[in-house]
Each structure stands twice: as structure tokens, then as C-alpha cells.
Amino acid sequence: METRRLANFIAIVDCGSLTRAAxxxxxxxxxxxxxxxGLEASYGKQLVLRSRQGVTVTxxxxxxxxxxxSLLRQLKQMESDIKSAGDHISGHVSIGLPVSCAPILAMPILKAVRERYPQILLQISENMSGMLGELILNNRLDIALLYGTHGxxxxxxxxxxxxxxCIVSRAEFIRATPGETIAVRQLADVPLVLPSHSxxxxxxxxxxxxxxxxxxxLVAEIDSLSSLRGAAGQxxxxxxxxxxxxxxxxxxxxVADIVEPSIKRxxxxxxxxxxxxxxxxxxVEALIIEVINDLVTSGKWQGVTLK
Structure with missing residues (x-):
């Protein structure tokens, strides 16, 4: 089967429309x-449902x-491996970072890859952990940092x-000195903005x-790191x-660590x-581990413990 037809089918699904994909x-x-x-005839299955609004994948x-x-990524990497055999490591690597980790991790990883492997084209995607889990399972990412059991x-x-x-607040709700902790029961009456249940x-x-x-x-549910922090800041x-x-x-x-019980992930x-x-x-995987270790041991990434 021609790889071009597969690439075109991927575009149809991504765009949700034959017109946009074309x-x-x-x-x-x-x-x-x-x-x-032709693809549907080859497999004897309907691959998309067509409507005025576009297409829906079956x-x-x-x-x-x-x-x-997965196949196209492997073919692309095979071509890159063959061309670069005996030369410097090169190719395309896509990584996913949770929104809350990206501010501290994205630039150190990019800098390390540029210094160590300048011929690798790095793609960094920031998203919620659940979405990153879906992307890596669908072979849209090579590596992802996820929370808990996602994927x-x-x-x-x-x-x-x-x-x-940690609890993050202005003084009118919580006044915490450096190193101080706050028990969960002390937060019973504190107004909170939190992410939604997703x-x-x-x-x-x-x-x-x-x-x-x-x-x-709870006074509001916000699925945005900057807005959660902004609500606390205001x-x-x-x-x-x-x-x-x-x-x-x-x-x-x-900012104070939460205890009794501590909340960890x-x-x-x-x-x-x-x-x-x-x-x-x-x-790149080995380099990510190296960057994480350096950030933690140097004290630049606080509130975490290496496994």
C-alpha cells in the first residue's frame, strides 16, 4: 500500500474534513x-462517516x-537511521510534557538536546496528562511524562x-513561613479554585x-495552570x-506543603x-532523565523526590 495514501488518510482524520485535508x-x-x-474497498470496512459537518472516524x-x-513514523525513522549510519545521531523526536512540568523542564531539555544532539529535530507538546496519554498511545508522541496510571x-x-x-494563596487565606506545612483539615473553610474532575x-x-x-x-473549577495561579495571585x-x-x-x-495527609503524585x-x-x-530519553536528575539535585526543581 502506498505510504502517500496512508498519509492522506491521517490528514482526513486530523482535519475532520475532506476539503481541509485536500x-x-x-x-x-x-x-x-x-x-x-479505495482504502475502504481494500479493507471491506467503512473508515469514516460523511456528513455536512465533515467526517467522523469509525x-x-x-x-x-x-x-x-506508527508505520509512517517507523519508515521515516528507518530512512533517517540509514542516512545517518556512522554519522551523528539525527532524526525527529517528539516528547510530551504535562502543563505543570513544562515551565521547569521544557527549556532545559531543549538546551540539552541542542548542545548534545544538534541534528535531532525536537518537538515538544504541552498538554494535560490524560491528553498526552492518548497522544502517545496513538503514536503521535515518542516519549511522554505522565502522572499516575494514565496510558x-x-x-x-x-x-x-x-x-x-502545595497550597498556594495570598496572606488573607493562608500565611505560611518558609518550610511551614498546612494540614488538610486547616483548609476546610479556605475558598479554593481547582481543576475539574477530568x-x-x-x-x-x-x-x-x-x-x-x-x-x-470550591468556588470555581479552572482547567488552566495560568488561570489557577492568577486567581490565587489576585x-x-x-x-x-x-x-x-x-x-x-x-x-x-x-506556598506551603500539604500534610496529614500529604498529597503526592x-x-x-x-x-x-x-x-x-x-x-x-x-x-533523548536518557537525556531527559539526566536533565531531571540535575534539576532535582541542584535544588532548581523543588517539591519532588527522585524515584
């Missing part, structure tokens, strides 16, 4: 429709989409850090409060974040288990 892939729409019909189409992505099936997992969560952090917070028979005094409410994302000493914020480095990692992916 424009992206620089192909006439009738020709693209004919290619799609379960069979999802299976082809995942496998086509447990079909992934090789290496726990790298345990991250502690975020794993919220699940951990709710469970910690439930151990005391409490529920968070004194609208307190929030709960990892220390690396808290912005301590900014906007007059006070494990950060896991993941990659697909379906095929062996390429040389560039293995090189």
Missing part, C-alpha cells in the same frame, strides 16, 4: 475521495489511523519522580479531603499546585511498547 495535502478533493474509497478507521501513524496499557513506564502538592490532580485533592470527612470549599481564592508551578514569591503568594516517563525505540528516541 488543501493540506495539496491534492484535488475528488482524487482524495477516490483514495478513501472504529475501523481508528485502527487504521493508529497503525498508519498504562501499551506503554513502557519508568517512574522518575514523586511530586508533592484532571488527576483534582482526584487526589478530593481523596485527601475525604479522609477527614471533608469536601473542598486573592480570589487559594489553589493547590505542585511547587514547581506555584510561582512562589510572585504576586505576594504564600508519581511522574512516569512513558513510551510505546509496540515497537523498539529508535536511536534518537533512546538518546
Amino acid at each position: 488543501a493540506r495535502m495539496n491534492i484535488a478533493q475528488p482524487a482524495l475521495s477516490q483514495q478513501l474509497a 472504529p475501523a478507521g481508528q485502527a487504521l489511523y493508529r497503525n498508519a501513524q 498504562a496499557e501499551g506503554l513502557l513506564r519508568k517512574p522518575v519522580l514523586v511530586e508533592r502538592l 484532571n488527576g490532580l483534582r482526584t487526589l485533592v478530593d481523596a485527601a479531603f475525604a479522609r477527614h470527612g471533608l469536601t473542598p470549599n 486573592g480570589l481564592a487559594a489553589t493547590i499546585l505542585p511547587r514547581s508551578a506555584a510561582g512562589e514569591n510572585a504576586d505576594g503568594l504564600h 508519581t511522574i512516569v516517563l512513558c513510551k510505546p511498547s509496540a515497537q523498539p525505540a529508535s536511536g534518537p528516541v533512546e538518546a
Whole structure:
């Protein structure tokens, strides 16, 4: 099967429209429709459902989409490996970072890759952990840092850090001196802005409060790190974040570790288990571990413990 037809099918799914996919892939729409019909005839399955709003991928189409992505990535990497055999490590490597980790990790990783492997083209995606889990399972990412058990099936997992969560607030809600801790029961009446239930952090917070028979005094749900921090900075409410994302000493914020119980989550480095990692992916993976170790041991990444 021509790789071009697979690439065009991926574009149809990504764009959700034959018209937009045809424009992206620089192909006439009738020709693209004919290619799609040929794929459906080859497999004896309907791959997408067409409507005036665009296309919706079927379960069979999802299976082809995942496998086509994996196949094209492997072919691309094979070509790069052959061309660079005996030369410097080169190729394309995509990594995913959770939104709360990206501020402290993205630039050190980019700098390390540029210095050590200048011929590797690095792609960095910031997103919620759950979305990154879906992307790596769909072969859209080579490596991802995920929280907890996201994407447990079909992934090789290496726990790298345990991250502690903190209360982040202006003095009118919480006044904390450096090194001070706050018990969960002390937060019973503190107004909080937290992520929605789709975020794993919220699940951990709710469970910690439930151990005391409490529920968070919730005033808003916000699925944005900058907005959570902004709400705390403007004194609208307190929030709960990892220390690396808290912005301590900014906007007059006070930050204190939460105890009794402490709220922790494990950060896991993941990659697909379906095929062996390429040389560039293995090189970047080792470099990510090295960067994380340096940030923690140097004290630049606080509120975490190496696994």
C-alpha cells in the first residue's frame, strides 16, 4: 500500500474534513475521495462517516489511523537511521510534557538536546496528562511524562519522580513561613479554585479531603495552570499546585506543603511498547532523565523526590 495514501488518510482524520485535508495535502478533493474509497474497498470496512459537518472516524478507521501513524513514523525513522549510519545521531523526536512540568523542564531539555544532539529535530507538546496519554498511545508522541496510571496499557513506564502538592494563596487565606506545612483539615473553610474532575490532580485533592470527612470549599473549577495561579495571585481564592508551578514569591503568594495527609503524585516517563525505540528516541530519553536528575539535585526543581 502506498505510504502517500496512508498519509492522506491521517490528514482526513486530523482535519475532520475532506476539503481541509485536500488543501493540506495539496491534492484535488475528488482524487482524495477516490483514495478513501479505495482504502475502504481494500479493507471491506467503512473508515469514516460523511456528513455536512465533515467526517467522523469509525472504529475501523481508528485502527487504521493508529497503525498508519506508527508505520509512517517507523519508515521515516528507518530512512533517517540509514542516512545517518556512522554519522551523528539525527532524526525527529517528539516528547510530551504535562502543563505543570513544562515551565521547569521544557527549556532545559531543549538546551540539552541542542548542545548534545544538534541534528535531532525536537518537538515538544504541552498538554494535560490524560491528553498526552492518548497522544502517545496513538503514536503521535515518542516519549511522554505522565502522572499516575494514565496510558498504562501499551506503554513502557519508568517512574522518575514523586511530586508533592502545595497550597498556594495570598496572606488573607493562608500565611505560611518558609518550610511551614498546612494540614488538610486547616483548609476546610479556605475558598479554593481547582481543576475539574477530568484532571488527576483534582482526584487526589478530593481523596485527601475525604479522609477527614471533608469536601473542598470550591468556588470555581479552572482547567488552566495560568488561570489557577492568577486567581490565587489576585486573592480570589487559594489553589493547590505542585511547587514547581506555584510561582512562589510572585504576586505576594504564600506556598506551603500539604500534610496529614500529604498529597503526592508519581511522574512516569512513558513510551510505546509496540515497537523498539529508535536511536534518537533512546538518546533523548536518557537525556531527559539526566536533565531531571540535575534539576532535582541542584535544588532548581523543588517539591519532588527522585524515584
